[in-house]
Amino acid sequence: MQHLNLFDASLRPERRWLNLPRLALAMSLLLALLWGASQWMAQRTRAQLERNAAAELQIRQLGQQAPAQAAAAQQQELDALRQRLAQARLFEVQLQSLPPSEAAPELLEALARAAGPEVWLTAAHWAAAEPRLELEGRLLDGRQLPAYLRRLEQQPAFKGQRFAQLSLGEPEAGGVQKFQLRSSSTSASGRAR
Incomplete structure (x- = not known):
């Protein structure tokens, strides 16, 4: 008697994992996967x-806006400087039209010593008979006016004068404020030297 082992590998039918239909299926799956990834x-x-194009467009727009804004700011500053120059010329004309006075040089020196970079005068009227001084000008910052008043009152040329009447205008472009200032004699005989 002979025994046959039916589980012997040589008796099993040969299985081929790779055949034409399976190869075609694998290739089509691989192609679909590659196509999806691409x-x-x-x-x-x-x-x-x-995103890159949008960022470049935004950079170009910002680049175009910056020079325009800088030019506008420079134009505003130039206009303000022209206005100051015109006021200085007007003040010079007014000073030249004042009648000669013995006290004029001393008064002008006192005004110059009291002035600072935050204040510029546009008009000055001196009434020697009363005596009274009226000033018109502009300030970069209204908070500087008390210090300017103290400097004026400390000037020897204005001895006996009290700067008590003040009107301060609304701030203009750039924060500049107009002011008008009037002095009065502290005594009936108090005269500016």
Whole structure:
């Protein structure tokens, strides 16, 4: 008697894992996978290109706006400087039209010593008979006016004068404020030297 082992590998039918239909299926799955990956990469690339284009456009727009804003600021500053120059010329004309007075040089020196970079005068009227001084001008900062008043009152040329009447205008462009200032004699005989 002979025993046959039916589980012997030589008796089993040969199985081929790789045959033509399976190979075609594997290739088509691989191609579909590659096609899907390429579509996904193309979509990401397009999105990145769109973001880059939007960023470049924004940079160009900012680059165009910055010079325009700088030019506008420079024009405003130039206009303010022209206005100050015109006021200085007007003040010079007014000073030249004042009648000669013995006290004029001393008064002008006192005004110059009291002035600071935050104050500029546009008109000055001296009434020697009363005596009274009226000033018109502009300030960069209204908070500087008390210090300017103290400097004026400390000038020897204005001894006996009290700067008590003040009107301060609303701030203009750039924070500049107009002011008018009038002195009065502290005594009936108090005269400026």
